Amino acid sequence: MKKVFIVLGISLVIAACGGTKPGEAEGGDTSTTATNQAATAATTNADTAASKTGTTAAPASKGATLIAGSDCTTCHKEHQKIIGPAFADIAKKYTAADTEKLAKKVIAGGSGNWGDVAMTAHPALSLDDAKEMVTYILSVK
Ligand code: HEC
Known part of the structure; x- marks a missing residue:
């Protein structure tokens, strides 16, 4: 009977771990952040390029x-x-x-x-x- 509880307990722990997947969730967050940063960097570059283009198109006298x-x-x-x-x-x-x-x-x-x-x-x-x-x-x- 004891063994059954231990096995049940272990599988509960495994189930809990599998359910929340803390490691994977963190990993996912990190990569999302990295992607966001990359996207932000790309946007910033695009903006700079756009304003440069604007300056070139209408040069101030x-x-x-x-x-x-x-x-x-x-x-x-x-x-x-x-x-x-x-x-x-x-x-x-x-x-x-x-x-x-x-x-x-x-x-x-x-x-x-x-x-x-x-x-x-x-x-x-x-x-x-x-x-x-x-x-x-x-x-x-
Ligand atoms: C303190 C305010 C002031 C500043 C600073 C100023 N102006 Fe003026 N400006 C006036 C006023 C007031 C008149 C109208 C003068 C009049 O009735 O003859 C005027 C008139 C002019 C005129 C027309 C002149 C005429 O006889 O019809 C030109 C051109 C001009 N300003 C250019 C400039 C430039 C260029 C600058 C910067 C270097 C400048 N102003 C800085 C107030 C200013």
């Missing part, structure tokens, strides 16, 4: 890059007046023939053409860089 690196966007947005007029509005008002005049205005600052609010002076800007910026601004539609 030199003027746009200069503007991004300056303080212009504190007062100007492309399509919305904030403190200064929207770039699109400036583009409507002027033509390429005004590039030099506008570049000098950016360097000197001042008011009068859009209202009483003055643009700050940008004495550190070279005329060439200011012209690049204005060329970009005039291209905003």
